[in-house]
Amino acid sequence: MNENRREFIKKTGLGVLAGLGVASGIFPKSSFESAVASTTHEDSASGRRWGMVIDTRKCKDGCTKCIDACHEVHNVPDFDNIKDEIKWIWKSPYGNVFPGESAQFVSEETRERSYLALCNHCDNPPCVRACPTKATFKRDWDGIVAMDYHRCIGCRFCMAACPYGARSFNWRDPRPAIPKRSQAYPTRERGVVEKCNFCSERLAQGLQPACVAACPEGVLTFGDLNDPESEVRLLLEKNHTLQRRAELGTRPSVFYII
Amino acid sequence: MIEKAFNGDRNYWGWIVFLLVIISAGIYSYINQLTTGLTLTGMGRDVSWGVYIAQFTFLVGVAASAVMVVLPYYLHDYKAFGKIVIIGEFLAVTATIMCLLFILVDLGRPDRILNVMLYPTPNSMLFWDATVLTGYLLLNIVSGWTVLGAERKGVQPPKWVKPVIYLSIPWAVSIHTVTAFLYAGLPGRHLWLTAVLAPRFLASAFAAGPAILILVSFILKKTTGFDAGKQAINKLAVIVTYAAIINFFLLGMEFFTAFYSNIPSHMHGLQYLFFGLHGKGQLVPWMRVSMIVGLGSLVVLLIPKLRTSSKWLIMACIGIVVSIWIDKGVGLIIGGFVPSPLEEIVGYMPTLGEVSITFGIWAIGILLLTLLLKIAAAVKTQD
Ligand code: SF4
Numbered sequence: 001m002n003e004n005r006r007e008f009i010k011k012t013g014l015g016v017l018a019g020l021g022v023a024s025g026i027f028p029k030s031s032f033e034s035a036v037a038s039t040t041h042e043d044s045a046s047g048r049r050w051g052m053v054i055d056t057r058k059c060k061d062g063c064t065k066c067i068d069a070c071h072e073v074h075n076v077p078d079f080d081n082i083k084d085e086i087k088w089i090w091k092s093p094y095g096n097v098f099p100g101e102s103a104q105f106v107s108e109e110t111r112e113r114s115y116l117a118l119c120n121h122c123d124n125p126p127c128v129r130a131c132p133t134k135a136t137f138k139r140d141w142d143g144i145v146a147m148d149y150h151r152c153i154g155c156r157f158c159m160a161a162c163p164y165g166a167r168s169f170n171w172r173d174p175r176p177a178i179p180k181r182s183q184a185y186p187t188r189e190r191g192v193v194e195k196c197n198f199c200s201e202r203l204a205q206g207l208q209p210a211c212v213a214a215c216p217e218g219v220l221t222f223g224d225l226n227d228p229e230s231e232v233r234l235l236l237e238k239n240h241t242l243q244r245r246a247e248l249g250t251r252p253s254v255f256y257i258i
Numbered sequence: 259m260i261e262k263a264f265n266g267d268r269n270y271w272g273w274i275v276f277l278l279v280i281i282s283a284g285i286y287s288y289i290n291q292l293t294t295g296l297t298l299t300g301m302g303r304d305v306s307w308g309v310y311i312a313q314f315t316f317l318v319g320v321a322a323s324a325v326m327v328v329l330p331y332y333l334h335d336y337k338a339f340g341k342i343v344i345i346g347e348f349l350a351v352t353a354t355i356m357c358l359l360f361i362l363v364d365l366g367r368p369d370r371i372l373n374v375m376l377y378p379t380p381n382s383m384l385f386w387d388a389t390v391l392t393g394y395l396l397l398n399i400v401s402g403w404t405v406l407g408a409e410r411k412g413v414q415p416p417k418w419v420k421p422v423i424y425l426s427i428p429w430a431v432s433i434h435t436v437t438a439f440l441y442a443g444l445p446g447r448h449l450w451l452t453a454v455l456a457p458r459f460l461a462s463a464f465a466a467g468p469a470i471l472i473l474v475s476f477i478l479k480k481t482t483g484f485d486a487g488k489q490a491i492n493k494l495a496v497i498v499t500y501a502a503i504i505n506f507f508l509l510g511m512e513f514f515t516a517f518y519s520n521i522p523s524h525m526h527g528l529q530y531l532f533f534g535l536h537g538k539g540q541l542v543p544w545m546r547v548s549m550i551v552g553l554g555s556l557v558v559l560l561i562p563k564l565r566t567s568s569k570w571l572i573m574a575c576i577g578i579v580v581s582i583w584i585d586k587g588v589g590l591i592i593g594g595f596v597p598s599p600l601e602e603i604v605g606y607m608p609t610l611g612e613v614s615i616t617f618g619i620w621a622i623g624i625l626l627l628t629l630l631l632k633i634a635a636a637v638k639t640q641d
C-alpha cells in the first residue's frame with residue numbers, strides 16, 4: 001500500500017472501518033495492520049531486527065554491572081519499595097523468568113543461577129496491539145519496540161498486555177529518586193509508562209547497548225537477527241536457546257543459552 | 259423539565275447534601291492524587307489496575323442491562339414495562355458517565371485523554387471501548403429525554419426516536435462485549451484468557467443490572483409514590499433469576515476447564531481467588547462471601563412464593579448485586595494480575611484516598627440518577 005493511499009484511508013476514516021474488519025477477521029490481516037506493525041511477518045524481513053543472545057552460563061552470581069550501567073544511562077529512579085519500583089533490566093530466578101519451562105528435577109546448578117530479564121522487543125508485541133494512542137510502537141526499520149513518553153496517557157493497558165512484566169509505571173515523580181543524573185537520555189515525568197529501549201539512543205551513535213558494553217564476561221551479544229552472518233545468528237546456530245514463553249506467539253527477540 | 263429536579267422536601271434536600279459531602283471528599287482526594295501521582299493508590303508494578311478499573315467493569319454491565327427493559331418494551335411491545343423503561347434508560351446514562359469517570363481517574367496523564375481520539379488506534383480495544391461507551395451515552399440521553407419530554411406534553415414521541423432506540427439494543431450488547439475484550443485478548447493473563455468472558459460479563463450484567471432496577475423502583479415507590487407496577491417487577495425478577503443461573507453456570511465452566519485439564523497456569527488465578535495460592539489468599543473471604551450470598555439469593559429467587567414477596571425479593575436483589583459486585587468489581591480484575599507474569603504473588607489493598615475517590619464517583623452517579631428520576635417521577639405522576 002503506498003503512502004498516498006494510506007493517507008487517503010486515514011482521512012476518510014475508512015481506517016477505522018478497516019480496523020473493525022481486521023478485528024473481526026473479515027479482511028486478511030495484511031495491508032491495514034501494516035501501518036502499525038509492519039515487520040510482524042517473518043517474510044517481510046526487509047529491514048533490521050535487533051536482537052540479543054544471553055549466555056546465562058557465563059553470567060556471574062551477584063554481579064549487577066549491566067543493570068547498573070543501564071539504569072544509570074537511562075536515569076532510571078531507585079525507589080526502595082516494590083510498589084513504586086521501576087526497572088528496565090533485572091535478575092530473577094529460573095522459575096520466574098521461565099515459568100513454563102520449570103519442569104521437575106531441574107538441575108541444581110540451573111535453579112541456583114539467576115537470569116536477566118528485560119523487554120524482549122517482541123516481533124509480535126501485545127503491548128503495541130493494546131496501546132490506545134500508539135505511544136508504544138514498533139519501529140518498522142529495526143524492530144525496536146519504542147515509547148513516546150509525550151503521548152502516553154498512563155492507562156497501563158500495555159502493562160496488562162505484556163506477558164513478561166517488562167514495563168514499569170511512574171507512580172510518582174521519578175526525578176528526586178535518580179541517584180546520578182545522566183545527560184545521555186531524558187528523564188521521564190510522573191504518570192507515564194517506561195521500559196528498556198534497546199539503547200536506541202546509543203545505537204544511533206553506532207554504540208553497543210549499555211548493558212552489552214558493561215558486561216566483563218561477554219554474557220550479552222547484540223546484533224541483527226535478520227542478518228544470517230551476524231554474531232547473534234551464529235550463536236543461535238551453534239547453541240540450543242530458549243525464548244521466554246515462546247508458546248504465546250509474541251516472538252521475543254531476546255534469546256537465552258541455558 | 260429540569261426545574262422539576264429542584265422541587266423537593268426536606269428529606270430530598272438532605273439526601274442531596276449528603277451526596278455532595280461525599281463528592282467533595284472524593285474531589286479533595288482526587289486533587290491529592292493529581293498532584294502526587296497514582297502512588298497514593300494501592301496499585302503497583304505488579305497489580306497495575308485496581309478498584310477504579312474494577313468499578314468500571316461492573317458499571318459497564320449496569321449500563322448495558324437497560325436493554326433488558328428496552329428490548330421487551332420497544333421490540334415486543336411488552337406494555338408492563340411502560341413505566342420502568344425510563345428508569346432503565348436513566349440508569350444506563352448514569353452508569354455510563356460513572357464508567358468514563360472511573361477511566362479518567364485511573365489515568366496517569368488525564369490531561370492527555372484526548373490522545374485516544376487524536377491518534378485513533380483501531381487495534382486497541384480501549385479505543386473501541388471509549389468509542390462505544392460514548393456512543394451508548396448519547397443514544398440513551400437522546401432516547402430517554404425525548405420520550406419523557408413528549409410524555410410531559412402529552413403527545414406521541416417523534417418518529418425519528420424509534421430507530422435510535424432500536425440501535426441502542428445491539429449497542430448495549432456491544433459495550434459489554436468490547437469491555438470483556440479488553441481483558442480476554444491478552445496473552446499470558448490466564449484468568450481472563452477465556453472465550454466465555456464476554457458471555458459471563460453479559461450474564462452477570464443482566465442479573466445485577468435488573469436487580470438494581472428493582473431496588474431503585476422500590477425506593478422510588480416509597481419516596482415519590484411513582485409505582486413501576488407489580489407486573490413489571492415480577493417480570494424483572496424472572497429475568498434476574500435466569501441471568502443469575504447462566505452466570506453461575508458459566509463460572510462453573512471456568513472451574514471445570516481449569517481443574518479438569520489440570521494445567522497449572524489455568525488453575526492459578528482461580529486457586530488464588532477461591533482457595534489461596536502458596537499460602538496467600540487475600541481475596542478468598544471475599545470470593546467465598548460472593549459465592550454464598552449469590553447462590554443463597556438464587557435459591558430465594560427460584561422459589562416463586564418468595565420471589566413475589568417484596569421483602570424476600572428486595573433481599574435477594576441486594577444479595578445478587580453484592581455477589582456480582584464482588585465477583586467483577588473485586589475478584590476478576592485483581593485476580594487477573596495474580597500471579598504476575600513472573601509467577602510472583604503480590605497483594606493489593608486500596609488506600610483511603612482511592613476508596614474516597616471511588617465513593618465520590620459513586621455519589622456523583624447516584625446524585626445524577628436522583629435528579630433524573632426526580633424529573634421522571636414528576637412527569638409520570640403529573641396528572
Ligand atoms: S516484552 Fe513486553 S514490553 Fe517488551 S515488546 Fe514484548 S510485550 Fe512489549
Ligand code: SF4
Pocket residue numbers: 130131132133134135136151152153154155156157158159192193
Ligand atoms: S500506558 Fe501509555 S504506552 Fe501504555 S498503553 Fe497506555 S498510552 Fe500506551
